[in-house]
Amino acid sequence: MPVAVHESAHTVKRAAVAAALVSLALLGTATLTSCTRADAAESRGSIPVRTPSDPIEGQEVAVLTDAPNVPPPITRTHATKVIVNLDIIEKTVQIADSVEYNVWTFGGSVPGKFIRVREGDLVEIHLKNAAGNTMPHNIDLHAVTGPGGGAKVSMVLPGSESIFRFTAMNPGLFIYHCATSPVPMHMANGMYGMILVQPKDGLPKVDREYYVMQSEYYTTGKFGEHGLQTLDMEKGIEERPTYVVFNGAVGAIAGAKALQAKVGERVRLFVGDAGPNLTSSFHVIGEIFDNVYGEGGTVATQHNVQTTLIPAGGSTIVEFGVEQPGDLMIVDHSIFRAFNQGALGMIHVTGPDNARIYAGVKGLGVKGE
Amino acid sequence: MIAALLSLALLAKVPAGMVPIPAGAYHPLFAMRNAPTRVAAFAVDRAPVTRGEFLIFVRANPAWRRSAIKPSLAGASYLSDWPSDLDAGNRTSRDQPVRNVSWFAARAYCAARGKRLPTTDEWEYVAAADEKRRDATSDPAFIQRLIAMYTNHRGGFRNVYGVDDLHADGWEWTADFNSAMSAMSAGDSMARGDGAHGGHHDLGCAGAAFGAADPSNYPAFLRSTVRAGLTRQSATSHLGFRCAM
Numbered sequence: 183m184p185v186a187v188h189e190s191a192h193t194v195k196r197a198a199v200a201a202a203l204v205s206l207a208l209l210g211t212a213t214l215t216s217c218t219r220a221d222a223a224e225s226r227g228s229i230p231v232r233t234p235s236d237p238i239e240g241q242e243v244a245v246l247t248d249a250p251n252v253p254p255p256i257t258r259t260h261a262t263k264v265i266v267n268l269d270i271i272e273k274t275v276q277i278a279d280s281v282e283y284n285v286w287t288f289g290g291s292v293p294g295k296f297i298r299v300r301e302g303d304l305v306e307i308h309l310k311n312a313a314g315n316t317m318p319h320n321i322d323l324h325a326v327t328g329p330g331g332g333a334k335v336s337m338v339l340p341g342s343e344s345i346f347r348f349t350a351m352n353p354g355l356f357i358y359h360c361a362t363s364p365v366p367m368h369m370a371n372g373m374y375g376m377i378l379v380q381p382k383d384g385l386p387k388v389d390r391e392y393y394v395m396q397s398e399y400y401t402t403g404k405f406g407e408h409g410l411q412t413l414d415m416e417k418g419i420e421e422r423p424t425y426v427v428f429n430g431a432v433g434a435i436a437g438a439k440a441l442q443a444k445v446g447e448r449v450r451l452f453v454g455d456a457g458p459n460l461t462s463s464f465h466v467i468g469e470i471f472d473n474v475y476g477e478g479g480t481v482a483t484q485h486n487v488q489t490t491l492i493p494a495g496g497s498t499i500v501e502f503g504v505e506q507p508g509d510l511m512i513v514d515h516s517i518f519r520a521f522n523q524g525a526l527g528m529i530h531v532t533g534p535d536n537a538r539i540y541a542g543v544k545g546l547g548v549k550g551e
Numbered sequence: 552m553i554a555a556l557l558s559l560a561l562l563a564k565v566p567a568g569m570v571p572i573p574a575g576a577y578h579p580l581f582a583m584r585n586a587p588t589r590v591a592a593f594a595v596d597r598a599p600v601t602r603g604e605f606l607i608f609v610r611a612n613p614a615w616r617r618s619a620i621k622p623s624l625a626g627a628s629y630l631s632d633w634p635s636d637l638d639a640g641n642r643t644s645r646d647q648p649v650r651n652v653s654w655f656a657a658r659a660y661c662a663a664r665g666k667r668l669p670t671t672d673e674w675e676y677v678a679a680a681d682e683k684r685r686d687a688t689s690d691p692a693f694i695q696r697l698i699a700m701y702t703n704h705r706g707g708f709r710n711v712y713g714v715d716d717l718h719a720d721g722w723e724w725t726a727d728f729n730s731a732m733s734a735m736s737a738g739d740s741m742a743r744g745d746g747a748h749g750g751h752h753d754l755g756c757a758g759a760a761f762g763a764a765d766p767s768n769y770p771a772f773l774r775s776t777v778r779a780g781l782t783r784q785s786a787t788s789h790l791g792f793r794c795a796m
């Protein structure tokens with residue numbers, strides 16, 4: 183839990199709960215593992231065996247967004263039933279200038295829709311496979327507790343719908359993906375997205391939240407080769423991607439499509455690495471991550487971080503205050519990927535310049551020189 | 552020499568539009584590499600059944616018209632791409648492979664022609680061939696070519712037997728497409744990491760590769776997954792058939 187950075191009165195309450203638990207433990211009678219309350223689960227060293235117990239009040243349809251947008255924070259304070267309508271769409275998209283690829287998508291784009299629910303919610307996934315599609319598909323959400331993460335019960339043929347539900351017991355930022363055989367092909371063709379299970383106490387308030395997903399394409403043509411491309415199996419097996427991109431295409435969050443921020447704002451990036459193969463050395467040039475929620479968990483595990491590692495099939499949450507105007511480049515700092523394979527994004531920051539923070543003094547890059 | 556003569560003998564017997572397939576063996580996706588499955592000689596349609604051919608069938612058999620079909624024999628999307636019951640579209644459309652046909656309908660069509668659906672073993676055996684080789688599946692270039700055909704919906708070719716377009720834009724019914732799945736749940740087969748031959752296995756996890764004779768044969772995985780997801784009523788937009796005997 184983001185206790186260290188939490189700004190609300192909950193901190194006080196949480197401290198009290200923790201203190202109470204410690205006293206219980208000192209009495210020698212408490213078995214924390216038998217306690218199913220989330221608060222207990224977070225106390226140090228406990229391994230909770232969870233049983234959903236929050237009453238489910240009402241029902242709502244999840245707001246889903248395409249990258250780089252993130253659904254608004256959930257403000258309700260109770261668990262509810264959340265309907266998630268995910269449409270699987272097979273379509274041709276541009277993954278770079280004049281480079282087409284027949285992607286398979288959750289919701290019509292790569293990466294798939296961002297889903298946001300609250301810890302304790304009963305989530306019902308409605309997976310519709312469009313009638314014109316050619317492949318069966320399913321979904322494995324890493325937020326699901328149970329065999330296959332949903333894959334076992336969500337297989338759906340073109341023209342049909344599958345429905346399954348799960349309780350989002352563990353908060354955190356989770357990858358979801360198609361897990362239909364052959365899985366690497368379904369993933370390499372774009373079938374991945376993210377689900378945020380927002381902790382009950384919420385996340386610290388920020389001014390902007392963005393959704394960034396790193397992933398690879400393995401194409402039969404070389405980087406930049408025009409025309410319709412196909413998955414190159416050999417490159418996939420050898421882990422030699424043709425493209426490494428943020429949000430599904432070269433330049434998807436650069437130039438006119440750059441992420442936006444203003445000086446003085448606090449920014450949170452929900453970053454996933456869909457792979458299928460590579461881990462990411464995630465870095466923003468000219469910025470330092472004030473908080474990193476390592477591996478997409480709920481604790482700010484580190485502060486003042488330059489580059490954070492994201493495993494394939496994993497995520498991270500980074501937060502930073504924006505102090506200086508200009509373009510901040512988002513890269514995988516395995517830097518050939520940024521320079522030669524497309525792993526380059528941008529945050530365009532506007533606002534007043536502060537020469538005390540950053541200023542050229544002399545040299546080729548200094549104005550008026 | 553004897554084999555050649557037998558082939559000729561068979562050739563003489565197969566009806567027009569069909570291709571004789573000599574006996575042989577192939578490696579099912581979920582079988583041991585060193586234990587190929589024997590396939591007896593049979594004959595198969597050179598090309599998938601077209602809309603125009605299926606139109607002739609439904610004209611003669613009113614129970615198989617879209618408006619008359621029993622839900623137990625085909626889902627709601629049965630022949631849904633036809634303008635109407637007895638209109639399979641213009642000439643170009645009528646030359647296209649028929650789609651949105653259920654297993655029951657495909658089986659009835661073949662029976663009406665004195666034929667049957669090919670078994671999965673027969674289908675896969677013939678589909679292992681490229682233009683020059685009876686079994687091209689160990690050639691990465693062949694696998695790569697099929698992946699492109701399955702995802703970009705282009706291409707099609709006449710294989711060494713003389714059979715057309717097995718891998719063109721679409722899947723094809725087989726007689727026993729789902730026999731293994733009906734006998735065991737996906738979870739059981741995943742836990743054991745096996746699956747009966749005939750192309751059925753667990754479809755919902757990376758573990759699906761366990762027990763596969765050739766984990767790089769992605770086209771075979773795709774076909775196997777499609778088959779395992781079907782019911783006999785399924786009628787989808789990329790699913791057709793051809794007959795055998």
Ligand SMILES: [Cu+2]
Binds near residue numbers: 319
């Ligand atoms: Cu899929």
